[in-house]
Amino acid sequence: MRWSRGAAAAATVAALALGAVACNDETPAAPAPAGSAASPAPSGAGGPGAGGGPSATGGAARPTASAQAGGRCRTAELTADIQIQPDHLSSAMVLLTNSGTRTCTVQGYLGYDGLQxxxxxxxxxxxxxxxxxxxxxxxxxxGTSAFSGLKWASCDKSSPTCHSVATVVVTPPDETTQLTARVLGTDGKPLTEEMLAVSAAGFTVGSLQPSNQGVVFP
Known part of the structure; x- marks a missing residue:
């Protein structure tokens, strides 16, 4: 009988111990001490430039591609050369060159006017x-260039509808100011006295491209 009472007592103590463990498992964690901070997210979690702050290594955040490019090219940063083609004397390849000191972007078409x-x-x-x-x-x-094609119909300079163009003026995309283009002969040298005879139809202008392949009009 004494053994049975002792066993019962041991069973009761074990049950109480198990209940205490269960209660401890459900007890919420103590709040963090005042002034503590959550662990930062990995530096690449938001993508490049997402936070705009310093990187995990302590250096400045890397600029985005648009910031590196520096925006669109301005007229004062560009030069234009019109290279007349040997097989098509009324067709040219135009080189729009960044003559500035920063990287910039062009997109679209060049505008053209002339001077007598x-x-x-x-x-x-x-x-x-x-x-x-x-x-x-x-x-x-x-120092690098974008390329486009340019063509026109020649005409008799004595005709009243024929335009004798002494100087070609170019407007870069999205700009409102012009630059004077150099017109280069088939030998690659600037034309100094010869004028372009352009019919009333004017110029046909191709789009600016990163390569000169295929830009010349047939």
Whole structure:
């Protein structure tokens, strides 16, 4: 009988111990001490530039691609060369070159006007064509070029509808100011006295491209 009472007592103690453990499991964790902070997320969790702050290594955040590019190219940062083609004397390849000190971007079409021999303005019609394809954004590092095609119908300079263009003036995409283009002959040298004879139809203009492949009009 004494053994039975002792066993019962031991069983009761074990049950109480188990109940205490269960209660401890359900007890919520104590709050963190005042002034403690949550662990930071990994530096790459939000993608480059997501937070705009310093990186996990303590250095400055890396700039985004648009910040590195520096925005669109301005007229004062560009030069334009019109290279007349040997097999197509009324067709040219245009090189728009970044002559500045920063990387910038161009996209779209060049605008064209002209000057007569006395420097009076000459309005020329332009027809934009997605040749050799639709315009693409071209990022220009200093000294590099974007390319496009240009063609026109020649005419008799004595004709009243023929435009004798002494100087070609170019407007870069999204700009409102112009630059004077150099017109290069088939030998690659600037034309100094010869004028372009452009019909009333004016210029046909191709889109700016990152490569010169295919930009020249046939």
């Amino acid at each position: 021999a006395d420097n009076s303005p000459l309005r020329l019609a332009t027809n934009r064509v997605a040749h050799p394809g639709a315009p693409v954004a071209v990022t220009l590092k200093p």
